Each structure stands twice: as structure tokens, then as C-alpha cells.
Amino acid sequence: MRTAICERLGVEFPLFAFSHCRDVVAAVTNAGGFGVLGAIAYTPEQLDTELTWLDERVGGRPYGVDVLLPGKVDAQALDREARLADAVPERHRDFVAHLMAKYGVGGAGGPIGGPIGGPAAGSADEVGRRVTAAGAAGLIDVALKHPIGLVASALGPPPPELVARAREAGVPVAALVGTVEHARRQVEAGADIIVAQGTEAGGHTGEISTMVLVPQVVDAVGPVPVLAAGGIASGRQMAAAMALGAEGVWCGSVWLTTEEAETAPAVKRKMLAASSLDTVRSRSRTGKPARQLRSAWTDEWDSGQESPGPLGMPLQLLVAESAMARIGAAAERGEPGALELANYFVGQVVGQLDQVRPAREVVYAMVSEFADAVERLGRLSG
Amino acid sequence: MRTAICERLGVEFPLFAFSHCRDVVAAVTNAGGFGVLGAIAYTPEQLDTELTWLDERVGGRPYGVDVLLPGKVDAQALDREARLADAVPERHRDFVAHLMAKYGVGGAGGPIGGPIGGPAAGSADEVGRRVTAAGAAGLIDVALKHPIGLVASALGPPPPELVARAREAGVPVAALVGTVEHARRQVEAGADIIVAQGTEAGGHTGEISTMVLVPQVVDAVGPVPVLAAGGIASGRQMAAAMALGAEGVWCGSVWLTTEEAETAPAVKRKMLAASSLDTVRSRSRTGKPARQLRSAWTDEWDSGQESPGPLGMPLQLLVAESAMARIGAAAERGEPGALELANYFVGQVVGQLDQVRPAREVVYAMVSEFADAVERLGRLSG
Structure with missing residues (x-):
């Protein structure tokens, strides 16, 4: 060609x-x-x-x-002295804690902005800066x-x-x-x-x-x-x-x-089973509209009664990456609530x-x- | 071919x-x-x-x-004895009246379900039945x-x-x-x-x-x-x-x-000027999600504070057709509020x-x- x-x-x-x-x-x-x-x-x-x-x-x-x-x-991301995580409002922290409890996600609750696992080692704070x-x-x-x-x-x-x-x-x-x-x-x-x-x-x-x-x-x-x-x-x-x-x-x-692909196995299985109707354009993972698997995470942030609404970028990225690190680990252990929450960015072709x-x-x-x-x-x- | x-x-x-x-x-x-x-x-x-x-x-x-x-x-549409218009709740009628007042749409306010103009002569009630x-x-x-x-x-x-x-x-x-x-x-x-x-x-x-x-x-x-x-x-x-x-x-x-095309001249002008960002998938004209020009009509029904939310099909069709008959006539007279409300079904290719x-x-x-x-x-x- x-x-x-x-x-x-x-x-x-x-x-x-x-x-x-x-x-x-x-x-x-x-x-x-x-x-x-x-x-x-x-x-x-x-x-x-x-x-x-x-x-x-x-x-x-x-x-x-x-x-x-x-x-x-978010302006906070431009101030190199501040810890990004400090700019996450209390009610967003509370909402994440509420989700973890509601879906019974086990494991240690790492602090927002703290270390995140997976291939992207480093802290969510650092990811936010990038x-x-x-x-x-x-x-x-x-x-x-x-x-x-x-x-x-x-x-x-x-x-x-x-x-x-x-x-x-x-x-x-x-x-x-x-x-x-x-x-x-x-x-x-x-x-x-x-x-x-x-x-x-x-x-x-x-x-x-x-x-x-x-x-x-x-x-x-x-x-x-x-x-x-x-x-x-x-x-x-x-x-x-x-x-x-x-x-x-x-x-x-x-x-x-x-x-x-290094896609988390539980998420990969979700993708293989998904139809083209199973994605949603949501601000819940990064603060900007991004298409991803629809999951309890997107549902709760986008239309949950208690949702404070997503933050901007990169604060929402920080919140989501921190939570997803924990959710991902729990999903790999087969915890059903974590499996409901787990998701990842993917387009409508997921149905193919x-x-x-x-x-x-x-x-x-x-x-x-x-x-x-x-x-x-x-x-x-x- | x-x-x-x-x-x-x-x-x-x-x-x-x-x-x-x-x-x-x-x-x-x-x-x-x-x-x-x-x-x-x-x-x-x-x-x-x-x-x-x-x-x-x-x-x-x-x-x-x-x-x-x-x-x-809507079940009412299947009952051939009832007047469809009678099934439209009071707060939906009130909301339409509110919109007409807010946007200063002149002309006679035909009853919901009453005669509608344009190529589709007949009553909105009849259209709803079809x-x-x-x-x-x-x-x-x-x-x-x-x-x-x-x-x-x-x-x-x-x-x-x-x-x-x-x-x-x-x-x-x-x-x-x-x-x-x-x-x-x-x-x-x-x-x-x-x-x-x-x-x-x-x-x-x-x-x-x-x-x-x-x-x-x-x-x-x-x-x-x-x-x-x-x-x-x-x-x-x-x-x-x-x-x-x-x-x-x-x-x-x-x-x-x-x-x-018999597209109303004011709406045709809107279409010729529109970009592909100017459409929205909304239930505000028929009760089912339909893509159309985004206008004050879709904005008010979909996110207006006073919106009662659209009805099902065909009741919302009835409400919208009745109102649009009046809005369309006012838009052709150049009334600015009516021009803001006027719209029609069209796809994202409208930008072309x-x-x-x-x-x-x-x-x-x-x-x-x-x-x-x-x-x-x-x-x-x-």
C-alpha cells in the first residue's frame, strides 16, 4: 500500500x-x-x-x-509546589470511600495521589503532573x-x-x-x-x-x-x-x-464479552469526556444520586487512578463488587x-x- | 453500479x-x-x-x-375512543405555555392536539395515531x-x-x-x-x-x-x-x-449555517431519542430547570407538533424567540x-x- x-x-x-x-x-x-x-x-x-x-x-x-x-x-496542576492530592475536595474523597464500601472492595485503601500499581508505577500525583x-x-x-x-x-x-x-x-x-x-x-x-x-x-x-x-x-x-x-x-x-x-x-x-496487551485480565474478559452498546463517554476517569467500558464506576459518577460530579483534569484522573489501582487488584481476586466497578478506555469497536x-x-x-x-x-x- | x-x-x-x-x-x-x-x-x-x-x-x-x-x-394511543390530547399532563401543557411566553412567540396558541399547519395538514391527534x-x-x-x-x-x-x-x-x-x-x-x-x-x-x-x-x-x-x-x-x-x-x-x-425540499425557510437557513456540532439526540420532539438541530427547544426540554421531561411516543410528538406549528409560523415572521426554538430532525452531516x-x-x-x-x-x- x-x-x-x-x-x-x-x-x-x-x-x-x-x-x-x-x-x-x-x-x-x-x-x-x-x-x-x-x-x-x-x-x-x-x-x-x-x-x-x-x-x-x-x-x-x-x-x-x-x-x-x-x-x-486544573490550576493546582501548574503549581509545582502543591501536592495535587491536597486539592481533591472532601466530598470527592468521601464519595470514593462510599463506593468502595457499597461495592465491598477489599484490600488496603491507598491514599488519593499515593502509589498506584500496574505498568504505570509511580504515584497518581506524578501521573497527574504529566x-x-x-x-x-x-x-x-x-x-x-x-x-x-x-x-x-x-x-x-x-x-x-x-x-x-x-x-x-x-x-x-x-x-x-x-x-x-x-x-x-x-x-x-x-x-x-x-x-x-x-x-x-x-x-x-x-x-x-x-x-x-x-x-x-x-x-x-x-x-x-x-x-x-x-x-x-x-x-x-x-x-x-x-x-x-x-x-x-x-x-x-x-x-x-x-x-x-497488558490489559488487566478481568477487564480483558469484560471487553471480549461486551457489545458495542457497552461503552459510554464519561468524565469519570480523567475529568474530560473519554469513552470507556460502562461499569458501576461510570454509572455511579455520572448518574448516582450521591455523586458530587467529576472534577477537572488532572484531579479526576488522580482520584480515578488511585481508586482503580485498588479496584483492579480486587477484581483480579475475583471480588464481585470490584468486577462491577472495573473498566478501561475502549471504543465502540469493543463489540467486534x-x-x-x-x-x-x-x-x-x-x-x-x-x-x-x-x-x-x-x-x-x- | x-x-x-x-x-x-x-x-x-x-x-x-x-x-x-x-x-x-x-x-x-x-x-x-x-x-x-x-x-x-x-x-x-x-x-x-x-x-x-x-x-x-x-x-x-x-x-x-x-x-x-x-x-x-403510550397506552392512550391504542384506545381509539380517547382523545390523545387529553392524556397530556397539565405540567407539560404549562411548560409549553411557559416556553411560548419566555421566547415571546406570537400568534394564536392552538390547542395541543389541534390542527397543525404545513404539508402535514390534519390534527396533531391524527399524526399521533399514525x-x-x-x-x-x-x-x-x-x-x-x-x-x-x-x-x-x-x-x-x-x-x-x-x-x-x-x-x-x-x-x-x-x-x-x-x-x-x-x-x-x-x-x-x-x-x-x-x-x-x-x-x-x-x-x-x-x-x-x-x-x-x-x-x-x-x-x-x-x-x-x-x-x-x-x-x-x-x-x-x-x-x-x-x-x-x-x-x-x-x-x-x-x-x-x-x-x-419543503423544509421551512428559517430552519433551512439554520441548517446551511450549522456545523456538525449543532445537532443533539433528544427525546423532546417525539418521545424517543431523535437527532435534530440543537435549539432552545431541545435545551429547554433536556436541561431546562423547569422542564417536566419529555413524555413518551406519541404524546410528546403531539405536544411538539402542536407547539412547532406555532413556532414555525412565528419563525417565518422573523420573531427572534421563535427562531431560537425552531428546529428539525437532521444528522451530523448538517455541517457539510x-x-x-x-x-x-x-x-x-x-x-x-x-x-x-x-x-x-x-x-x-x-
Whole structure:
């Protein structure tokens, strides 16, 4: 397959794989796609370790790094002296305690902002900091010391310093957007590639569907190349996205149920069983609307009678990450209340994910189905 | 273009045009597409007149008729003796009166359930009745006396009598669905064609996007042919839908801003100016979630402090149609409050609609852009 973006980035298939898991990034990159590591889970030192691990495995093939740069954050996150956790109001702490009791989540109740487990070691306080321009800059400095082929930023226009640093290093900058207006703003801010992400996508997402958004963004920012994201987990969907004018696709959810994914086993099982009706766009995990598995966590925050309503970003992220660390551990022990609460970011394509496959196989299946879909279309068109 | 559905229905392009306006239906049908007249606005006698008008203009080319058959309706609508309007609670009447006063809507305040203007002459009470199986049967009896090529039903599985009558007349039945489960149920109930409609569509719509829904429905009901609806108003979007496995597309919104459309001028201007962010899925016009222009009407019902919340179907339809008749007239007089309230069903593609064109031109442009998109895809695929 040959799109301008393939030439520019030196990849075989314009299939971008966003994942927090280095094994997925390596597998996709080695299969001819373009893996992009979500950096937000790591400290700069950890990120350095992850990228070194990747460099040793991808044989010079290009891969990318993704950071989160919300346009607006809670003011407390910008004050480096304050402990973020101190800014979490009492009634939000109380509500979390109430949820833990109501759902009988066992285990030690770590303090909000305290250590969180999983691959993202460190404290929730640190994770909260990373979604600021200063936090992201620390991650990007590390990333640019590695032979990366792309820096991607989600949520807000990349700060000028970030663009300048990437430019200097010869690394293109991609930006995720959910509206035409944001796409224009990102291009003005220096983005080299736009990822137009529909509402059906997992994680932070807007309201406009991929089918509607992509052609509008293509028309608005051309000749800047556009990747389509949201609702894409098969070759037919990849062909559809490219029929809309995209030069490639950006997929996240489809990797969460691969063999390599570090998705918590209980959550992975939920995803394999879920239908496309089982996701919700909720502010309950990060403070900004993000699509995720609907669970007791989202129900309680979004419509529970006692809910104080979610905080902004990153305070809600702090609250949720701290609680989810405990909920996740309890869910793995099989505690039923914790299983009800457990969730994770995933798009509506979760309804298509019903088996665990190696990431490499997913890439090959998508490329092959893409070719079939294009051939069928050609026949219909006559 | 040649898909199985083209052969079966005897059309050139698998482009289905849903419209309440006979001029649009005629124009699309004569341009090689397949027009489908929304029958809900008409009494059986009026429908007979409309279809006779169509028969005289389409030269034997096939067209269809669409009725609304909600799976669940307010019990009052099934009691043929009661006046539907009597079942509207006092606080809903009061809320409408409050809105009219707050937005300074002038003109006579017709009683709820009373006569409504526009192309859908008759009383709102009658309109409310038409969304019952008995009401729809009356319309279908009339339709089957004409050489129609399709009966379509939205919202619920078609009652067995309806399917039997259409079958006997040799007319295929199409059913609109928003989930895989509903698609399966419709096929079991005898539907010959499934229209898989994504959340971005105008009118009654579910939560799953077209990109995600269509392939799942295709896989679930094949070999029953699937049309894609929602987010389709251009040839690129048509190509995308067919890459997903659809045999054709079903479009509604794109016709609302055509020359032929009877869309109220003030609402048409709103549509031409709207972006894709300016729609909302709201129960405020019919009692069931339907995508429409966001306006003071949807805001007040969905989140206004004094809102009693919408009623079910068809009572909310009754309330809304009665009020909208008055609001529409005031909006045409240029009353600012009425202009704030005025709205109509439309999908997220409204952001693409920025000029008034003849419906025929829209068909030709879509077919031509479809061919270009398929050719581009073929080149990319190599």
C-alpha cells in the first residue's frame, strides 16, 4: 500500500497502533505498521527504559510516542509546589470511600495521589503532573533522544516549544482532534499530521462520528495528511476510512484484547464479552469526556444520586487512578463488587473484539481484509 | 453500479433518498436513485394523492414508502375512543405555555392536539395515531394500491400482517435498525432489507456509529442485504459505507437543503449555517431519542430547570407538533424567540450542507464522487 504518509514515515501499511504496551508497539511495527507508545503512564526515566527496549527490537523501523496535552488543566496542576492530592475536595474523597464500601472492595485503601500499581508505577500525583505542558516536555525530551519517527499529542494544540524541538530533531508532529476547528488550530500550531478521531473512539473523544468528521477535516486541512481514528478495528473499516479521504488509520481499542496487551485480565474478559452498546463517554476517569467500558464506576459518577460530579483534569484522573489501582487488584481476586466497578478506555469497536490474537495477526488480517474490501468496491463500481 | 440490491429493486444507483417531500422523491428516482416517501405526515387520503402525483412523474421507476412503527407506544394511543390530547399532563401543557411566553412567540396558541399547519395538514391527534400499528396499516393499504417498490418501517419490528400484505403484493420490506440485536429480530420478523443506521443519523437513532454498526449488521444478517444510514451525504461517505459491506446507502438529511425540499425557510437557513456540532439526540420532539438541530427547544426540554421531561411516543410528538406549528409560523415572521426554538430532525452531516442544490445534482455529484473515491482507493491499494 502506498499513501503519501507511508512514503514520508517509511512504513509499509498506514496502520498506526496506539498502545501503552511496548510489546504491542513492537509487534505492530515489526509487522509493517506503525506503533505509537502512549507515554503518559511513565516517568521520564521509565520511558527511556521502554524506548531502549523498543529500539533493540524493531530493527530501525519507525515508531512513535504519544503524550497528553489538555488545553485546560486544573490550576493546582501548574503549581509545582502543591501536592495535587491536597486539592481533591472532601466530598470527592468521601464519595470514593462510599463506593468502595457499597461495592465491598477489599484490600488496603491507598491514599488519593499515593502509589498506584500496574505498568504505570509511580504515584497518581506524578501521573497527574504529566498531563501538563511541563510534564509532557520532560517525556518528549527523553523520546527525542531515541530514533522515534513521530510525536503525537492529544487534547490540545502542541505548545510551540514542543513543535520546535520535534522539528529540530526532524520528527513530525501528529495531533488528535475531534472537530474541524481544532484541526485548523493544530495545523496553525505546526502539526504535520492530523488524526481525526470520531466519537466512537476509545479514550478522549468528541461528539462527531468518524464518518462525518474525516471528510470535513480532510477538506479543511489538505494537503496536510489526515489519519482516521474511531470505529476502526478491521480491514473493511480501514478501507472505509481511506474512502473518506484519510491517508491511513489510527487504532487503539483493537490492541487491548491482543495477546501482548497488558490489559488487566478481568477487564480483558469484560471487553471480549461486551457489545458495542457497552461503552459510554464519561468524565469519570480523567475529568474530560473519554469513552470507556460502562461499569458501576461510570454509572455511579455520572448518574448516582450521591455523586458530587467529576472534577477537572488532572484531579479526576488522580482520584480515578488511585481508586482503580485498588479496584483492579480486587477484581483480579475475583471480588464481585470490584468486577462491577472495573473498566478501561475502549471504543465502540469493543463489540467486534471477541478473541485474543497476537497483534501481528491483527495487522495481517486488517491488511488482507482491506485489500478484499477495495477489490469488492472496484467490482461494484464496475 | 451493480449491487444485488440494484438488480432486485431495478435501480441504477443504490442510493436511497428518504424524504417527506414528493418532489425530492421524484427527483431522486428520476435521477437513477430510489426515493422513499415518509408517509407519517399524511392521512391515508393525502398519501393516495401524493403517490398518484408520484406515479404520474416517475415513469414506472421504482420508489418506496416509509412508515413509523415504534415497538412501544403510550397506552392512550391504542384506545381509539380517547382523545390523545387529553392524556397530556397539565405540567407539560404549562411548560409549553411557559416556553411560548419566555421566547415571546406570537400568534394564536392552538390547542395541543389541534390542527397543525404545513404539508402535514390534519390534527396533531391524527399524526399521533399514525405511529401505531393500526395507523400504519391504513397508510400501507393505500401505498400497496400504487406500484411501489419498497415498504420501509422504522423503530420496531414490522407486525406480521404488514409483512404478509407486502409479501402478497410482491413488495419487499425494509427495516431501520440501530443495533445488531434489532437487525436479527427484524430479519426473523420477515424484513427483506436491513437499513443499519448509525447514531450520527438524523431522526430516530441509536447510540452506535455507522462505522461500527454496519459491518456487525452485515455479518449478523447476511445474505440479507444491508443499506447503511447515518453520516452519508457525499460520494466519499457512500464509498465508505459500501467498503463496510453495505449494498447501498440510505440518506435523509442531505435532501433537506435541496431546492425541492419543503423544509421551512428559517430552519433551512439554520441548517446551511450549522456545523456538525449543532445537532443533539433528544427525546423532546417525539418521545424517543431523535437527532435534530440543537435549539432552545431541545435545551429547554433536556436541561431546562423547569422542564417536566419529555413524555413518551406519541404524546410528546403531539405536544411538539402542536407547539412547532406555532413556532414555525412565528419563525417565518422573523420573531427572534421563535427562531431560537425552531428546529428539525437532521444528522451530523448538517455541517457539510452549505448550499442549496437541486436533488438531481446531489445524486449525480454523489455518484461521481463515489467513482473517484473507489478509483483513489484502488490506486492506494496498488
